[in-house]
Amino acid sequence: MTTPDPNGPVARLLRYANEVHALAGRCGRKDLAEVLAACAARWKDECTDIVVAGAQKRGKSRLLNTLVGHPDLVPVDADVATNCFLSLRRGPKLTAVVHRSTDAGPVQLPITVESIPDYASMRGDAGKRRDVVSVDITLDNPLLDGLRLLDTPGVDSLTVGHRQVTVAMLQRADALLFTLSAQDQPVLRHELEFLAEAAERVQAIAFVLTKVEDSANWRTLMEENQARLRTFVTEAVAENPARAVTLTPLLSAPWIPVSSKLAEAAEAKRREGRLERADALRARSGMDALERHLRAFAEGRESARGATVVAAALSVLSSLSTTAQDDVAAGSDDEGDVTARLAQVEADLEGLTELAARRRAGAVANTFLGREVAGIVAARVAEIRQPYENAIATLKKQEQVDRYMAELPMSVQRSLEAAWSQIVYDVESLARRTLDAFARDLGLDPVEFAADPSAMPNLSQVQVRKDASADVPGEVDMVRDVLPSASIGLSLGGFAASLLGPVGFLLVAPAIGAAIFMGRRSMEKVQRNQAAIRGALRDQFAAVSREMTLDLERMVATWRVGVEQAADESLMKRRKELEGRRAELKAASARSAADRRKARESGQDRIAAIETLTRRGQELRRELATAVAALGAGQEASPAAP
Known part of the structure; x- marks a missing residue:
């Protein structure tokens, strides 16, 4: 990497980051200093x-x-x-390496390029993709010279x-x-x-x-x-x-x-x-x-990285400012400054107590989320089941039944997969509205969560079969089957006799009766198959609905617990910070006048430094934003015509 211009934005940025890092160290905030150190560590990566x-x-x-x-x-x-994630970078030849995170530590496994989907795809082998953190792919392409593309x-x-x-x-x-x-x-x-x-x-x-x-x-x-x-x-x-x-x-x-x-x-x-x-x-x-x-x-990567460093530095300065203001108030000669600061802290603590009560009430309301899942699943499954019911009613011949049966399992599976995506979207939307409202009520940012439509119940068990008994001839009922057919055959045979004579009657009447008998048996077979298909579909959809509902109830419960745990952690962290500030303010007020004056002067110096650094950071941020916006300027996109 070339040495930056000492008066350029990059050099000024590095000096700025070092100053903020040093200030965080002087304030005893090693945790904040480490944030900046992590950002600056990437400068050596070309x-x-x-x-x-x-x-x-x-x-x-x-x-x-x-x-x-x-x-x-x-x-x-x-x-x-x-x-x-998948990383694509330049290398002498086409290779792929899987990186795993295991209890024993990181593990690298060279694999064939053809097997990448097994380790990196949601439809790959579940056993192979377990603990996979990334797949690093190298290939000799000039575009990747100095570039690394990350697929997420x-x-x-x-x-x-x-x-x-x-x-x-x-x-x-x-x-x-x-x-x-x-x-x-x-x-x-x-x-x-x-x-x-x-x-x-x-x-x-x-x-x-x-x-x-x-x-x-x-x-x-x-x-x-x-x-x-x-x-x-x-x-x-x-x-x-x-x-x-x-x-x-x-x-x-x-x-x-x-x-x-x-x-x-x-x-x-x-x-x-x-x-x-x-x-x-x-x-x-x-x-x-x-x-x-x-x-x-x-x-222009230096400008882009610089913007990230400035954002981190401004966040660090904001955190340092609160402590400095407390020190100024605690060292004031006017006891009212400490009293006012303590009163604000106490008010914030009381507000947290009220928030904790609302958190408990909201958690009770959130438990009803799971109950609404079954209704969403039932409504969507009913929508996709109805066209099948309509189609079954149109099957009039056995060859139609056979053809329909051959296509049915895959058709049902595709329908259920499509329905799953919509169901997941409906459930996620409901959960997001409810849990976001819960978070906002507690003064928290919306908690990010989302479903995985590809993580659906296993539908490979979809096996819709017609009733085997529909293919078995079964016993012949003389009253129900033979006599009506024979009677109709005789009636029609009489008509045939008037045209063909007695011989025609003897030949045609039995044939007509037999044809009617077989037609009736065939129709009843189709009807039995229709009923069997309807029953099988009903059972299949019911079973899948139960599986979907159970999976989604677990999913919603996981979201709910995650959001509520995040709320608890946030409230606990805020309470700990406020209690620490209260203890510091009370302890400071009991110090000697000289110690309070020293603390006040230190706080004032830090506030002045923070304000100066904040202004410089905002100026750098605007300058870097302009530089970033200029990246690719003039690179007009080709009008890709349809």
Whole structure:
């Protein structure tokens, strides 16, 4: 890494971080000093880390494969596994290494590239992906020179573990590519909330609109996404003006429309020697514009990392300010200053007592969440079951029954899988509304949690069979079966006799009766099979409904316990801090006049230093934000036509 300009923003930033680190050390806050040390430790890393995030089915994994020129490298048919991420960096050859975290310590396991989905995909082998932290993939691609691409779990399928992994990756990210699809619904609330959280940690952000090749209105969808983002940022800043610093830059982040499909087609044409056509498809794909942005992020990584350091420093200064103000009040010659400070602390403690009571009442209300799950499951399963009931009623012939039966198990499984995604969404929405309201009532930030639609009950047991007895002839009832058929046959046979004579009557009447008898038996067989199918479906749907309900009740209970534990920990931490401040203030008031004066002067000096450092940090942050916003400036995205 080149030596930074001593008067440039990077050098000034490093000096600034060292000053804040030293101040935290002088104040006895080793914990805060370590936060800055961890941020500054990445300066020696000359590889730019770019996190690629987005919801499932937004084209994220296929985009990565296209960028590195290996269509089947990263699994695209399933999400990245919980607690896992994939790292793609440059190396002399194509390799893959699994990193595991075990009780005995970290373990590295070289694997074949073909087996990556077994270890890194939600549809892989559960035994193999256990304890997997990451899969490190190397390949010789010039694009990755100085770049490391990090593929993370989908932001809509996040279990607690999923979200923790993705957010943790943002801590080490120099830039973020957030994918949205031109063929799916516009950006959703949970995606916007993730972006807000990401913007707290990363300033270099670009939006990638995938799958533009088959969408005639991708520009309209992109404008709608941008409008939703503006509305979200405006409302968030109006509610909390302090968030303007981190959220407003999202509005100027670049949007890059791309098509992996067109880029892959371009490579195919190039292999065929049709270079002119290949170049045209490549230009329409938008991949060149995206690669230019990636290179710009790499070249400007110091500015991006600097923004992260400044954010951490400002947070440290805010924490140091409270203690300094307490020392000034405790050392004041006016006893009223200490009294007022103590009164505020006591009022805050009383407020915590009230919050604890509300927390208990809210926890009781939260227990009813699980009971609402069964109703959601029953309603959704009934919706998908009705079309099957309607279809069964249309089966009139045995060959129709047989054909329907052959297709039924897979059809039911697909329907249940689709229903599961919607059910999970309904349950998650209900839980989020309820638990977010619980958190807000306690003065807490919304607790992040989400379901994993891929972690559904095992539906491989779907085995809908018609009743075996429907295929068995069974006993013939002379009164019910034979006599009516014979009677009808004689009646029709009399008509035949008038046309064919006695011989015709003797030949035709039994044949007609037999045909009617067999037709009736065939119809009854179909009816028995219809009833058997209905019964089997009823039993199958009931069993799956029970499994879904049980899994979702467990899921909701886990969320509820997690939110309530987070509330308890937050309340306990706040109480401990307030009680510590109260003890310090009381002890300070009992000191000698000289000691109080010394504490006051020390506090005043620290407050002055904190205010100065805070102003400098805000100036640096604005300067770095401008530098980050300029990354990739002039790199116009290709108008990827459909």
